[in-house]
Amino acid sequence: KAGVTQTPRYLIKTRGQQVTLSCSPISGHRSVSWYQQTPGQGLQFLFEYFSETQRNKGNFPGRFSGRQFSNSRSEMNVSTLELGDSALYLCASSSLITETQYFGPGTRLLVL
Amino acid sequence: DQQVKQNSPSLSVQEGRISILNCDYTNSMFDYFLWYKKYPAEGPTFLISISSIKDKNEDGRFTVFLNKSAKHLSLHIVPSQPGDSAVYFCAANLRGFGNEKLTFGTGTRLTIIP
Numbered sequence: 639k640a641g642v643t644q645t646p647r648y649l650i651k652t653r654g655q656q657v658t659l660s661c662s663p664i665s666g667h668r669s670v671s672w673y674q675q676t677p678g679q680g681l682q683f684l685f686e687y688f689s690e691t692q693r694n695k696g697n698f699p700g701r702f703s704g705r706q707f708s709n710s711r712s713e714m715n716v717s718t719l720e721l722g723d724s725a726l727y728l729c730a731s732s733s734l735i736t737e738t739q740y741f742g743p744g745t746r747l748l749v750l
Numbered sequence: 751d752q753q754v755k756q757n758s759p760s761l762s763v764q765e766g767r768i769s770i771l772n773c774d775y776t777n778s779m780f781d782y783f784l785w786y787k788k789y790p791a792e793g794p795t796f797l798i799s800i801s802s803i804k805d806k807n808e809d810g811r812f813t814v815f816l817n818k819s820a821k822h823l824s825l826h827i828v829p830s831q832p833g834d835s836a837v838y839f840c841a842a843n844l845r846g847f848g849n850e851k852l853t854f855g856t857g858t859r860l861t862i863i864p
Contacts, residue, residue: 642793671851681794681839681854694851728793730852737845738784739852741793 640665642731642742650748656717659745663710663731669693670712671739672704675726684727687712716747724749753777754842756855764863769827771858773840776821780842784852785814785825788837797838798825827860835862 643662651657663670671694672684683696687706704714710731716723726746730739755774763769771785781802786794800807800814800823807814813826827834837859841852 644793673852673854680856681841681852683851683853686851696851726791730793737782738796738799740796741786743793744791746791 642729642740644727644729644742644745646745647743648746648748650750651719652750653719653721655719656715657719657747659714659716659727659729659747661712661714661729661731661742663712663729664733664740667731667733667736667740668710669732669734669739670706670710671730671732672712672714673728673730674698675728675744676724681728684714719749721749723747752856753780754840754853754855756838756840756858758858759856760859760861762861762863763830765832766829769825769830769834769860769862771825771827771838771840771860773823773825773855774821775823775842777842777844777853778818778821779844780853782843782845783814783816783823784841784843785812786839786841787834788839788857794839830860830862832862832864835860 645660669688671686686694690706706712726744728744730741732739784799785797788794798812816823837857839857840855
């Protein structure tokens with residue numbers, strides 16, 4: 639089976655812009671979670687989607703949003719980018735059977 | 751509030767010896783624990799997990815031990831190999847339908863010395 643894929647792998651944006659990141663889960667996995675990794679805060683949970691519904695949300699401002707499509711692919715959007723949004727954004731997928739989250743390679747976002 | 755803690759930011763071990771990475775948690779409701787290995791600029795790679803109903807789980811060179819009364823888990827790697835050099839994260843979860851939120855520790859950088 640192919641693993642979790644994320645696009646793009648690298649992005650450079652400027653403050654105030656918005657960005658959309660994409661994640662394709664492992665085939666058959668219906669749960670997709672998003673995490674932010676920064677040197678200062680480590681790996682922080684953003685939100686999780688299952689069957690096109692957001693089930694869990696972390697402590698991030700409303701500028702961070704996401705959605706999931708009927709094929710389980712997910713997108714994450716960050717509006718009005720700030721310098722502090724520079725991070726590695728990771729997507730993970732899981733199934734009710736495996737109960738383990740498998741991560742994609744991440745999207746490295748740099749906000750200038 | 752750091753619910754999952756890895757108090758050793760780094761660890762160096764000679765090749766062939768045992769590496770022991772430790773993790774403590776505060777939330778007694780956590781019932782599923784995982785270890786991930788991470789290289790820079792890559793996503794975490796799942797290594798091994800353990801349910802709270804067990805106290806040990808083995809997979810090849812990797813063994814995870816769980817001490818629920820102490821709220822402590824550890825990852826043993828035997829024998830350690832140069833390719834094991836990476837950052838290791840422990841993570842905890844409250845399983846059950848509707849919860850896929852992993853709480854991560856801050857990571858331990860393991861360096862295997864040839």
